Amino acid sequence: MDIKTFGVVGAGQMGGGIAQVAAASGLDVIISDISEECVARGVAVIDKNLNRSVEKGRLDQGEARAILSRLNTTTDIADMAGADYVVEAAVEMEDLKFNIFRQLDEACPKQTILATNTSSIPIGRIAAQTGRPGKVIGMHFMNPVPVMKLVEVIRGLATSQETFDVTWQLCEKFNKVAAEASDFPGFIANRILMPMINEAIFCLYQSVGTAEDIDTVMKLGMNHPMGPLALADLIGLDTCLAIMETLYDGFKDSKYRPCPLLRKYVEAGWLGRKSGRGFYSY
Numbered sequence: 001m002d003i004k005t006f007g008v009v010g011a012g013q014m015g016g017g018i019a020q021v022a023a024a025s026g027l028d029v030i031i032s033d034i035s036e037e038c039v040a041r042g043v044a045v046i047d048k049n050l051n052r053s054v055e056k057g058r059l060d061q062g063e064a065r066a067i068l069s070r071l072n073t074t075t076d077i078a079d080m081a082g083a084d085y086v087v088e089a090a091v092e093m094e095d096l097k098f099n100i101f102r103q104l105d106e107a108c109p110k111q112t113i114l115a116t117n118t119s120s121i122p123i124g125r126i127a128a129q130t131g132r133p134g135k136v137i138g139m140h141f142m143n144p145v146p147v148m149k150l151v152e153v154i155r156g157l158a159t160s161q162e163t164f165d166v167t168w169q170l171c172e173k174f175n176k177v178a179a180e181a182s183d184f185p186g187f188i189a190n191r192i193l194m195p196m197i198n199e200a201i202f203c204l205y206q207s208v209g210t211a212e213d214i215d216t217v218m219k220l221g222m223n224h225p226m227g228p229l230a231l232a233d234l235i236g237l238d239t240c241l242a243i244m245e246t247l248y249d250g251f252k253d254s255k256y257r258p259c260p261l262l263r264k265y266v267e268a269g270w271l272g273r274k275s276g277r278g279f280y281s282y
Contacts, residue, residue, distance in 0.1 A: 001111070001166050004028060007083030009100055011042025011073075013274075014117055015089035017145025020046045021174045023070040024146075030083050032074045039073040046071070049146060078107045085170065087139055089117040092242040097121060098129045105130035113163050115139040119239070120186045120194075120246040123156035133158035137167050140187060141176075143235065151176045152187050185250030186243060194243050198259050200228035204279070205261040211279045229279040232262075233272030241266045 006022040008015045011033040019031045019042070033039045050067060053059040077100070080086050086108060088100050097118060104114050113135050116126050127136035138154030151171045155164055171178035181187035186194065203214050215227020232240050241263060247256040265271075265278065272278030 001084070001113075001162065003084045003166065003170060005030065005083045005085075006170075007080040007086035008032070008089055009077060009080065009086065009104070010089035010091075010117075011039045012089070012091075013045075014141060014143060014145060015087075016042040016045050017143070018087055018089055018117065018141055019071060020049060020067070020146050021176070023067045025173045025175070026070075027173075028070050028072065030072050030074060030079055032077055032079065034075065036075055039075060043068075043071060043073060077103050080104055080112075081107045081109065083108065083112060085113045085115065085166070087115045087117055092119060092121070092239050092246075094121055094125075094246075097126055101126055101129040101136070105132060111135075113137065113166060115167060117141055119190050120243040122185060122250070123154050123159070123183045127156040127158060134160040135163055137163050138181075138183070138187070139167055139170075140181075140189065142189070149175075149177045150189075151178050152181045152189055153178050154181045154183055154187055156183055186247045190243050191247065194240060194247065195255060197228045197232045197240060198244055198256075198262065201232070201259040201262050201279075204229065205259055233278035233280055233282075235272070236274055237262060237271045237278050238266050 006027040007030045008019045009032050011031050019029050023029045031042060033042065047068060050059060050064040054061055054064050086104055088097060090096050090100055097116060101114060110132060115137050117140055118138060119140055123136065123138040127133035130136055133156060136156055137159050140152035142148035142150045153167050168178050200214050203209055204211055211229045215229050218224045218227045241258055244256060244258040269275055270277045273282050276282050
């Protein structure tokens, strides 16, 4: 299957990054969101990222302009009918993703592959919202997308071999390294990462250490490039909570119980970098 036009639903941090790497690989990209403001903000971030790359000598100005020229924006999800492959990159809310996939299934030709950037929700559950479960797959990029090399590729129970092969080839085209994960809540990355972050939050909650000391121990003692609490702020505490709840609901194992402090921060609107306050102030 020859992919020429790539669709991205969601122009936020993840969606914008996915759109950027797709356009940088030479594909025409359709990027959609719920409002002109959201789409414009996403394109502005891509433009800023490209300009930074030009300033650092990683990209020339002509290449940056060419990448931007391949981006086509819309606020109508029905315009995804023009894409050969679509990735959904909305926030980590099951009902929202289900609704998007129902709309995509109705709008897109039957041969279009529908992928989800979900970081925790089982693919089979999402595929069941469509009439094309064989054409649905997980394509989980890491944040920030233009920098991080990994993409988790997750088959649902019904995902076809062709869908898997096309997705794997796209990862290579995007200059990413693909890793296959089975369809369990959280897959590989977040099944390991999120309980670690959650335990770091429990350490803060129980006054085992300050946020700074907890992050220092993990950075200098375990050689992590970023402490777990700073990383949680980067990911978004609402996203961390949603993933922990998916793990807890999926496995019914107490080790995945979200820390009460995480829930408290989310309820207070302290979501991390995007809100200006999380475990640190920004």
